Amino acid sequence: xxxxxxxxxxxxxxxxxxxxxxxxxxxxxxxxxxxxxxxxxxxxxxxxxxxxxxxxxxxxxxxxxxxxxxxxxxxxxxxxxxxxxxxxxxxxxxxxxxxxxxxxxxxxxxxxxxxxxxxxxxxxxxxxxxxxxxxxxxxxxxxxxxxxxxxxxxxxxxxxxxxxxxxxxxxxxxxxxxxxxxxxxxxxxxxxxxxxxxxxxxxxxxxxxxxxxxxxxxxxxxxxxxxxxxxxxxxxxxxxxxxxxxxxxxxxxxxxxxxxxxxxxxxxxxxxxxxxxxxxxxxxxxxxxxxxxxxxxxxxxxxxxxxxxxxxxxxxxxxxxxxxxxxxxxxxxxxxxxxxxxxxxxxxxxxxxxxxxxxxxxxxxxxxxxxxxxxxxxxxxxxxxxxxxxxxxxxxxxxxxxxxxxxx
Amino acid sequence: xxxxxxxxxxxxxxxxxxxxxxxxxxxxxxxxxxxxxxxxxxxxxxxxxxxxxxxxxxxxxxxxxxxxxxxxxxxxxxxxxxxxxxxxxxxxxxxxxxxxxxxxxxxxxxxxxxxxxxxxxxxxxxxxxxxxxxxxxxxx
Numbered sequence: 375x376x377x378x379x380x381x382x383x384x385x386x387x388x389x390x391x392x393x394x395x396x397x398x399x400x401x402x403x404x405x406x407x408x409x410x411x412x413x414x415x416x417x418x419x420x421x422x423x424x425x426x427x428x429x430x431x432x433x434x435x436x437x438x439x440x441x442x443x444x445x446x447x448x449x450x451x452x453x454x455x456x457x458x459x460x461x462x463x464x465x466x467x468x469x470x471x472x473x474x475x476x477x478x479x480x481x482x483x484x485x486x487x488x489x490x491x492x493x494x495x496x497x498x499x500x501x502x503x504x505x506x507x508x509x510x511x512x513x514x515x516x517x518x519x520x521x522x523x524x525x526x527x528x529x530x531x532x533x534x535x536x537x538x539x540x541x542x543x544x545x546x547x548x549x550x551x552x553x554x555x556x557x558x559x560x561x562x563x564x565x566x567x568x569x570x571x572x573x574x575x576x577x578x579x580x581x582x583x584x585x586x587x588x589x590x591x592x593x594x595x596x597x598x599x600x601x602x603x604x605x606x607x608x609x610x611x612x613x614x615x616x617x618x619x620x621x622x623x624x625x626x627x628x629x630x631x632x633x634x635x636x637x638x639x640x641x642x643x644x645x646x647x648x649x650x651x652x653x654x655x656x657x658x659x660x661x662x663x664x665x666x667x668x669x670x671x672x673x674x675x676x677x678x679x680x681x682x683x684x685x686x687x688x689x690x691x692x693x694x695x696x697x698x699x700x701x702x703x704x705x706x707x708x709x710x711x712x713x714x715x716x717x718x719x720x721x722x723x724x725x726x727x728x729x730x731x732x733x734x735x736x737x738x739x740x741x742x743x744x745x746x747x748x749x750x751x752x753x754x755x756x757x758x759x760x761x762x763x764x765x766x767x768x769x770x771x772x773x774x775x776x777x778x779x780x781x782x
Numbered sequence: 783x784x785x786x787x788x789x790x791x792x793x794x795x796x797x798x799x800x801x802x803x804x805x806x807x808x809x810x811x812x813x814x815x816x817x818x819x820x821x822x823x824x825x826x827x828x829x830x831x832x833x834x835x836x837x838x839x840x841x842x843x844x845x846x847x848x849x850x851x852x853x854x855x856x857x858x859x860x861x862x863x864x865x866x867x868x869x870x871x872x873x874x875x876x877x878x879x880x881x882x883x884x885x886x887x888x889x890x891x892x893x894x895x896x897x898x899x900x901x902x903x904x905x906x907x908x909x910x911x912x913x914x915x916x917x918x919x920x921x922x
Contacts, residue, residue, distance in 0.1 A: 396803070719857040721835040721902065722811075725895075726859075729803050737835040737901070751856065752835060780808055781858060 379676040384761050387412045387668070391761060398731030401766045401773075406551055406710055406757035407735055408601045409582055412668045415605060418661040430656055431630065431647075445656050448663035449646070455666050456596070457587040458613055462645040465619070466654055469610035470578040471501040473597030474545070476612060476649065477574055478505040480622040481595075482543070488514030491540040493533075493571075496522040496747055497550040497557070500740045502576045506545060515542070522747060526555045526702035534565060541571040548580035552739035552755065553702025554710030556580070560591055567592065572618065578602055582759070583708045584678055588613055604669065605662035608655050619645050626651040677760040681709035684758040684767065691771045695778070701753050709758040712739075718781050720752045726780060730773035786878055789870045790886035797890035806891070807859070814861030817868075820854035831910060833903030836860055840907055842914035848873050849918055851911060860902050863887075863895050871911055876922060879915035884908065 385391050388410045393400050402410065422444065428437035430445050452464045467473045486492070492506045496519050503517070510517050518536055521529045528546075537544075544566045549556050563573045577586060577598040588596055593613070600609035614622075624631055624642050628651035633641040642648050669677070688711050692698055697716035714720065724736035737752040738745045745752060756770065784792070800806045824841035831838040836857040843850055851872045853864045870886065871879050887893050896905050 719836060721857040722859050724835075726807060729807065780804070780811060 379673055379680060379760075381680075381761070381763060384672075385763075387414070388761050389413055389416070395731040395733070396729050399769070401732040401769050403756040403758060403762065403766070403770060404733045404735050405582070405759040405762075406579060406602070406755065408607070409604045409759055410761070411604055411606065412665065414664040414668050415661045418664040419606065419657055422657045422660050426660075427657070429653055441656055441660075444660040444663075445654070448659050448666070451663045451666045452611060452613075455585075456613055457589050459589065459616065463613055463616055463619060465612040465614070465646045465649045466659055467597075467610035467612050467649075468608055468655065469599040469601070470576060470597050471505075471610075473595075473610050473612040474502055474574070474576065475505045476625045477595050477597070477614075477622075478509040480625050480649075481572075481618065482506070482509040482515075483513065484621070484623055486510070486513040486515040486542055489540060490515040490542045491536075491538065492517050493520060493536055493541055493544045493546075493566075494518075495520040495528055495546045495557070497526070497528065497553070497555060497744055498545075498547055498741065499551050499576065499578070500742070502545055502547060502574075503743065519743075520546070522555075522744070526550065526553045526704040526707070528555075528557055528562075530558070530561070533562065537565055537569050537571065539569060541566070541569060543572050543574060545574040545576070547576040547578070548586070549583070549708050550702070550741075550744070551579045552741040552744055552753065553704070553712045554579075554707035554757075555702060555704040556706040556708060558706075559593075563592055563594075579708065583681060594618060600658065600662040600665065603662075603665060605665035606658035609658045609662050612649070616645070619649075624648050624651070628652045630654075672760070680760045681758055684762055684764065685709040685711070687764050688756060688758070688767050688770075691767060692774075695771075695775065697778070701748060701750065710755060711757075712753040712755045714750060714753050715778060718778065720754045722781055723754050723774070723777055726777040727770075727773055730769075730776070732770050732773050734770075783873065786870055786874055786882045790884070790889075793866055793870070793886045794889045803891075810862035810892070811858050812862075813865040814858040814863075817854070817861050817865040818852075820852045824852055825854065831903040831906045833901050833906075835901045836903065838864065838903040838907045840910050840914075842911070842918075844876075844918050845873075847875055847922075849876050849879055849915055851914075853907065855903075857902065859895070860904060863892065863904055864907070867908065867911065876915040876919035880912060880919060882912075 390410050426440040428441040430442040449461045449464045453461045492515055494503055506517050520533045523529055548559050559575055566573045572594040574595040575593050577596050581598045582603045594615050596613040598611055601607040631643050631648050631651040633643050699714050701712045720736035727734055735755045825839045829839045829841050836855055838855045841852045851868050855861045
């Protein structure tokens, strides 16, 4: 554990940041799409394939044991990271989307029927809308939407009104990917539980920014991706309450998820293996554990404080640009600034900023219903991580001003 | 009237005059701004090519033995690209358009706009221009 937040040292831990793009120093402000990886994670991947690679859980040889131990160690680290009751409730998936589909296709199929309601919010990413629409169509359930106000805050009185006894599940993001709003999930979970509904939290955009205690928040299901948490791509996590996971039918059939197979019938393995059919992404799961170690080594609250400082500075600097409007001004938000500029298409901004070495995201951010709510074709989104700096924001703002001049 | 390849060579020469990327893009943006406005009647659901980030509209008609294109986009850099594609391909016969090899895009360093297949609809637009030519050629 380091005592103070040494930004120079931290940037050295992320080797990708030190490079030139189109002749300019890289400014990476697309952290909501994916975060960069510390050297520890890169080294872990290399170490795994150089020394430990084997298939897990079945082999009796030394390499199989090393690989199994490495894979299961990450599950233990995640148990601590989330304060889960047990490691059995941590299921590895390929990402947030896979986790949501798993819950929709197992829990949803077993529990939804005609007339039931699945509540989502207007802030959701398509991956927390479409899987529910698909299972709703199959089961006769309906998807209803919690509205959002002009500043990007969910309308809680509307939410309360929507919470009828027909609601079986509330599926909401903890943090909006396109505008950064932090939703009051503690309150939303309590209200849902009062009427007997379960809650799935899409934590894709929150886990990198603050701690989530699944027991304190009484979360039924939590899903997120490793790659937005400084880990490798292709790994996701589904946490669920034990009684829910145990009652759910398996998702995919295959090896690993079975206890005994015969042609007269098959019995299924216990948690978490029941939901991990086939050879999993062993190397990336192993390396993901090192991302969790890295985060743990940072001074407490430092990540949040650094990001808050970046958000405040960026908001102040961007607000001074003529014709620029920030979309999403919720009082509680993470370090994401989504904006539009009068008379300029976001795509043109994105193309030109890239020429200045600045990476941001433009478009609808896979949240078309939210763009429709604000009557926008898309926005420009700068999203920060703790390894970003104020001087990078200065470079970004300078490049943005030049871009606007070129386009107007 | 210049041939398709003569026009491509002209564009390569024009872009060769610029020293840095900013000058190139300023010229491209200028071409986008000067693109002849498309008649709103042509901006139909049938004529739209939806990219992930911006839309392109494309309409083609036969004037005499030549194919003429009209197009527009929401994004100005895409409009600049459209302007060049129209300059190269419009007012040629269907057979000439079908056979055209569009080498200028790569040579002026703008191939990234065609590589971003999902974002801007330009790849689909080039394909659609050729499809129009094939269709006009078939009924000729």
